[in-house]
Amino acid sequence: MPRPAPKATYRLQVNHTFTLDDAARVVAYLSALGVSHAYLSPLLQATPGSMHGYDVVAHDRISEQAGGLDGLGRLSTALRKHGMGAVLDIVPNHMAVPVPESLNQPLWHFLRDGDESSYANWFDIDRSTDHMPLMPVLGGRLGDVLDAGEITYENGILRYFDHEFPVEPGTEPEDPKPDRARLEELLMDQNYRLASWKTANDELDYRRFFDVTSLIAVRVEDPVVFAATHELIAKLIADGTIDGLRIDHPDGLADPGGYLRDLAELTGGAWVVVEKILEPGESLPAWDCAGTTGYDALHQVGGLFVDPSAETALTSIYSAFTGEPSGFADVIRTAKREIVDSILLAEIERLVRVLRRLGHLDARWADRTDRHWRTALQALLVEFDVYRAYVTPGEPAPVASLTRINDAVIRAVEAVPAVAEEVAVLGELASGVALTLPGTIERPAVWDLVADFVTLFQQTAGPVMAKGVEDTAFYRYHRLISLNEVGGDPSAFGTAPDAFHAASFARQAHWPTSMTTLTTHDTKRSEDVRARLAVLSEVPHLWSEAVRRWSTMADGYRSPAGPDHNSEYLLWQTLVGAWPISAERAQTYMEKATHEAKQRTAWIDADVPYDVSIGDFVAGVLADRALCADIEAFVVDTLLVPGRVNALAQKLIQLTMPGIPDVYQGSELWDLSLVDPDNRRPVDYWHRARLLASLASGASQRVRGLGEGDVHDDGAAKLLVVSRAIDLRRRRPELFGPTGAYTPVPAVGQVAGHVIAFSRGGDAVTVAPRLSVRLQTLGGWADTALPLPVGRWRDVLTGAEFEGGVVRVADLLAQFPVGLLERIPR
Numbered sequence: 001m002p003r004p005a006p007k008a009t010y011r012l013q014v015n016h017t018f019t020l021d022d023a024a025r026v027v028a029y030l031s032a033l034g035v036s037h038a039y040l041s042p043l044l045q046a047t048p049g050s051m052h053g054y055d056v057v058a059h060d061r062i063s064e065q066a067g068g069l070d071g072l073g074r075l076s077t078a079l080r081k082h083g084m085g086a087v088l089d090i091v092p093n094h095m096a097v098p099v100p101e102s103l104n105q106p107l108w109h110f111l112r113d114g115d116e117s118s119y120a121n122w123f124d125i126d127r128s129t130d131h132m133p134l135m136p137v138l139g140g141r142l143g144d145v146l147d148a149g150e151i152t153y154e155n156g157i158l159r160y161f162d163h164e165f166p167v168e169p170g171t172e173p174e175d176p177k178p179d180r181a182r183l184e185e186l187l188m189d190q191n192y193r194l195a196s197w198k199t200a201n202d203e204l205d206y207r208r209f210f211d212v213t214s215l216i217a218v219r220v221e222d223p224v225v226f227a228a229t230h231e232l233i234a235k236l237i238a239d240g241t242i243d244g245l246r247i248d249h250p251d252g253l254a255d256p257g258g259y260l261r262d263l264a265e266l267t268g269g270a271w272v273v274v275e276k277i278l279e280p281g282e283s284l285p286a287w288d289c290a291g292t293t294g295y296d297a298l299h300q301v302g303g304l305f306v307d308p309s310a311e312t313a314l315t316s317i318y319s320a321f322t323g324e325p326s327g328f329a330d331v332i333r334t335a336k337r338e339i340v341d342s343i344l345l346a347e348i349e350r351l352v353r354v355l356r357r358l359g360h361l362d363a364r365w366a367d368r369t370d371r372h373w374r375t376a377l378q379a380l381l382v383e384f385d386v387y388r389a390y391v392t393p394g395e396p397a398p399v400a401s402l403t404r405i406n407d408a409v410i411r412a413v414e415a416v417p418a419v420a421e422e423v424a425v426l427g428e429l430a431s432g433v434a435l436t437l438p439g440t441i442e443r444p445a446v447w448d449l450v451a452d453f454v455t456l457f458q459q460t461a462g463p464v465m466a467k468g469v470e471d472t473a474f475y476r477y478h479r480l481i482s483l484n485e486v487g488g489d490p491s492a493f494g495t496a497p498d499a500f501h502a503a504s505f506a507r508q509a510h511w512p513t514s515m516t517t518l519t520t521h522d523t524k525r526s527e528d529v530r531a532r533l534a535v536l537s538e539v540p541h542l543w544s545e546a547v548r549r550w551s552t553m554a555d556g557y558r559s560p561a562g563p564d565h566n567s568e569y570l571l572w573q574t575l576v577g578a579w580p581i582s583a584e585r586a587q588t589y590m591e592k593a594t595h596e597a598k599q600r601t602a603w604i605d606a607d608v609p610y611d612v613s614i615g616d617f618v619a620g621v622l623a624d625r626a627l628c629a630d631i632e633a634f635v636v637d638t639l640l641v642p643g644r645v646n647a648l649a650q651k652l653i654q655l656t657m658p659g660i661p662d663v664y665q666g667s668e669l670w671d672l673s674l675v676d677p678d679n680r681r682p683v684d685y686w687h688r689a690r691l692l693a694s695l696a697s698g699a700s701q702r703v704r705g706l707g708e709g710d711v712h713d714d715g716a717a718k719l720l721v722v723s724r725a726i727d728l729r730r731r732r733p734e735l736f737g738p739t740g741a742y743t744p745v746p747a748v749g750q751v752a753g754h755v756i757a758f759s760r761g762g763d764a765v766t767v768a769p770r771l772s773v774r775l776q777t778l779g780g781w782a783d784t785a786l787p788l789p790v791g792r793w794r795d796v797l798t799g800a801e802f803e804g805g806v807v808r809v810a811d812l813l814a815q816f817p818v819g820l821l822e823r824i825p826r
Contacts, residue, residue, distance in 0.1 A: 002269035003243045005290060005513040007733060008655070008726045009039040009087055009662045013521060013680050014063075015051050020071030024078040029689040031082035032696070034726035037243060038079060039087045039662060041521070043072065044232070047098040051680060052521065053089070054248060055096035055215060057104040059229040076241045085243035087271070090233060092259065093252035094208070094215040095123075097135075100164035102157075107216065111135075112166035114191030122225050124207040124217035124254075126350050128357060135192050136200040136213060137163050142187070146180055151194070153178055153186065158194075165192065204346035209252065210463045210471075211343045221254040226262055237267045244271035246293060246515075251276065251387045251462040254455045258392070260288040273515045273660075277465070277487040279386045284511065285398070291507075291514020294662065295487035298518055300503045301653050302482065302527075303495025304756060304770050305534040305646045311493040313540035318479040321547060322566040328491040331477045333382060336468030338598065340378040344467065347460045348377055354453050362446050364437070368422055376422035379412040380430070387462040391432045393451035405431045430457045474524065475597040478570045482533035482577070485524055494537070497756055497770075501744045504758070508658035512738040516659035518650060519667045521680065526664075526673040528718075529577040531650055532635075532643030536573070538773035539638055546634050547572050553627045557620030562613035567594055571618065578672045579635045583622040587615050589674045642772045644670070645817045648721050649768035652818045653756065655725035656766045658742050668722040669715030688719070695720055717816075724796045725820055728764060732822070735761030747809065749784030751775055755809050757786050765793070767812050767819035781810035793821040 010030050012023050023038065030038060042053030045061040053063065062069045079086055095104055102108050110119040114132065125133045138145050138160065145151055151160050156172060158165040171189040173182050187194055195203070200213045207217035220226045236242040245267070250256040256274070263272060272289045278296045319326045340348055355373045359366040389405055391397045409427035413420045428434045434450050441447055474484040483490040507514060518527035525533075536543045550572060563571070571590060575581060594601055594614055601607040621627055647670070655661045666673075666683035669691070673679040695716060729736045740761035747755045754775045757767045765788065769775060790804040798815040801824070812819045 005271045006037040007729050008035045009037045010035040011039045011664045013041045014066050016065035020067035020075045024075040026685045027078040037085045037087050042089045047096050057096050087244040088242045089246040091248045092220045093249045094217050097214045099162050102164045111192045121222050124219050126205040129205045133206045136195045136197045138196045234266050247274045250274045257287050264288045280489045285390050291511035294515040294517035297516035299488045301650050306494035307537040308494040310537040310540045317544045324566050332473045335472040336382045339468040358449050372422050376419040379416040381464045383408040383411040384461050387465050388458045393454050397432045429453050475593050481573050482530040508742040514659045517662045519664035524675045526671045528647045531646035532639050533577045535639045535642045557617045559613045561609040563617050583619050587618045645772045648818050668719050735764050750782045751784050763823040765821040784809045792824040795819050
């Protein structure tokens with residue numbers, strides 16, 4: 001019998017600074033908070049010092065630095081003592097290429113023994129190249145490195161600074177200290193090729209995670225590899241240490257659907273969610289899982305607090321100040337084109353090699369040059385607008401997949417008409433249609449190559465989307481940065497209430513135990529930063545005046561090198577969103593943002609004077625007392641209270657909407673974190689435990705009145721919402737589970753559009769305001785009311801009681817900005 005789905009989870013980032021024993025020490029607090037499961041970051045052995053765990057080096061061990069298997073056992077014991085379970089994040093797509101390389105023993109044995117290795121099928125390597133595989137770790141060209149004496153040999157190991165590489169048995173030199181010539185011969189005799197790091201983007205022959213060359217893809221589609229890499233996971237599920245799994249980057253796998261079927265069989269149908277980025281309008285395939293990790297819910301909820309009527313104004317403000325394009329589509333297209341032309345060129349070249357081999361085997365694909373194939377591939381990938389086509393070789397392609405591929409083909413042909421024929425052929429291949437052409441099925445070599453193309457195209461489309469959109473375009477387009485979140489669309493300006501309800505209906509009907517979230521370890525801004533920034537959409541005139549005033553006040557901190565106006569506009573939003581913020585945090589963020597944007601500077605090819613100008617500008621702004629006072633006044637007078645109302649409202653909605661809510665570590669209080677590493681700072685759990693105890697002891701009266709201006713800097717108001725909502729889910733699981741109905745409760749009255757309300761299971765009603773600044777300018781709630789079902793209702797946040805029937809929203813929210821009503825049993 002599979003274990004039931006969690007009722008609510010709490011994400012913990014476990015590493016050498018916050019170990020499994022540290023996690024065990026906060027279990028009592030998590031239990032008091034009400035969550036049913038600790039949601040743990042990857043725990044398999046990773047590279048030394050890893051802060052995230054996604055760089056796995058061994059699948060048969062729990063991270064020694066985090067506490068090892070014994071530490072996990074102690075955590076499990078603590079969780080069981082409190083009636084709780086654990087969900088584990090796992091990484092099936094890739095392993096680390098660590099330093100030293102010997103830390104990854106499967107890779108080490110493969111590099112040493114080549115095709116004779118028992119690990120020969122573990123890694124996704126293009127065997128059509130003349131070397132296997134490329135190891136691009138050298139700081140210079142191989143000849144120069146040899147001349148400098150930087151590569152040495154000793155006792156069967158080649159060393160390059162901290163790097164280590166094995167020598168194939170039988171090729172060892174007789175001289176224990178070989179000279180330069182013999183070292184070169186020795187290198188040429190190995191099953192791998194050492195090369196400059198600069199060769200990776202052009203010649204890398206192993207699939208990697210996005211553009212991260214230090215992460216090599218694993219072929220879990222091979223049953224032997226799947227069994228070996230999941231043996232410990234299966235044991236932890238079987239013995240009750242782990243109850244559920246989060247699957248990292250399923251789009252990188254050859255067959256995500258097949259993998260999830262295998263996983264369900266291995267784990268006995270354990271609760272599994274996938275880190276799947278669904279683009280707007282895209283649905284999760286009917287995979288064998290509970291759903292996604294919640295980015296779709298994040299955008300549906302957050303968009304409720306963005307005022308769509310301000311889109312034109314904010315667009316004009318942004319364009320006038322920066323001179324940047326006002327449309328996001330062109331920014332995406334430009335960024336993706338740069339990505340396929342540069343950092344993902346190796347992935348393009350691998351697809352070209354498949355097409356070249358196809359041309360050698362079948363005349364239908366012959367007489368087309370590599371250059372034309374390359375241009376056509378780049379054009380099609382730029383226009384392909386989701387992470388994956390969901391085409392599985394040998395299975396009928398979904399209609400939606402065929403439509404998306406065809407639409408991308410049309411756009412690519414319009415963009416690059418010179419390779420229209422090649423683009424059309426690529427569409428035929430990528431959709432799997434070519435697999436059914438006469439003569440293909442009867443020719444296994446041709447069929448296999450087409451199937452390889454189908455898979456590789458999808459494994460390349462994901463990185464192009466991730467690097468082109470989330471990791472580049474989102475750092476270039478700053479109209480309203482609260483919309484620039486993974487899986488989001490900054491051009492979609494807000495979520496209409498009807499659209500939110502429709503999405504919630506769909507989730508309850510199809511994925512009722514999917515995860516929901518507002519903050520993750522990968523979000524670019526915390527939920528509370530986004531909630532505050534959303535208020536800018538309600539005060540565009542005040543925002544425009546403030547930005548121009550601050551820009552003038554900061555003139556003295558500029559240099560000829562920078563900053564440019566687009567980065568400056570990003571900075572002003574970042575400062576007000578995360579205020580108060582130190583110069584160090586702001587500088588670290590701006591360094592990452594400008595390097596990811598890859599316009600004026602980049603990680604690989606940095607513009608040092610520009611980088612210095614950004615750092616100096618931030619330092620100057622945050623050292624200017626008058627300027628900081630002006631920024632603080634704007635935040636306090638204009639954004640603080642409505643931002644916190646937004647934060648409470650979106651949190652309550654997330655915790656009570658269909659799905660399994662996750663709380664990211666520390667975010668149960670106000671949390672104004674930015675992208676990692678800012679969002680992985682230590683969490684003061686003891687402070688949270690004391691604050692939670694004070695709420696439980698009746699001190700919750702002091703968190704009321706937020707809407708009247710009490711700012712509640714300690715975050716008790718948010719902790720009240722989180723703990724009481726989760727407690728209700730724990731006490732009344734039938735209301736929120738797969739059978740708990742979701743029913744909108746439509747408001748009536750003058751400002752009905754400013755309240756979101758819905759019922760869960762008939763006995764719980766969520767009431768949350770939206771666009772509270774505009775609501776106040778309209779005079780408040782006036783006659784707006786909600787029709788509560790028959791019965792007596794108690795607000796679990798305040799204790800206030802109401803009789804069913806038409807109830808004024810002003811009365812429902814008189815004591816607290818949001819309401820969570822539970823029908824009192826008769």
